[in-house]
Amino acid sequence: MMASYLAQEVQLAKRLEETLSQRSLLLQQMENNLGDREAEKTWQMQEADAAHKRNVVLLNDIEAAEKKLQAREHLLLHPNTVILQTLYWTKIEESIPKWEPFFLGRTQAPVGIRKIKQ
Incomplete structure (x- = not known):
């Protein structure tokens, strides 16, 4: 009977080791995914900021062109x-x-x- 408990103990230890190994692998994958999402979010924020700056420049250019056209209107x-x-x-x-x-x-x-x- 003792041998049977020992065999079960060894089997349970192996299952525990496999479970802990899978848990460790899943935790690593979660950390990688979190890092990837944070990097993606940072990239998206940088892209949004760059797009905002381009839009401001374009808006300023359009306003300057509008003012020039309004000034020329009086010169026609x-x-x-x-x-x-x-x-x-x-x-x-x-x-x-x-x-x-x-x-x-x-x-x-x-x-x-x-x-x-x-």
Whole structure:
């Protein structure tokens, strides 16, 4: 009977050792998972902080662009002025062929232009 208790004691000791080994392994896995989650959380916080900083910079850029556009709005020319400028430069471009030989020194001023007395 003593041998039977000894065999049971040995068997129970082995089961206890296996159980403690499994417990130790599971505790290590839990610690690893906790460390991984903390590292992931830290990474997410850093990414969120970086995204927030980028958003602030973008918002500031948008506000600066808006202010520039509002400032330019007051500088825009009246439509009548734009029409006059367009007509003026069209007339200049039409006159260039008549004046080109004169500017190149090949002929006198085009007909209809009075010479200024010096």
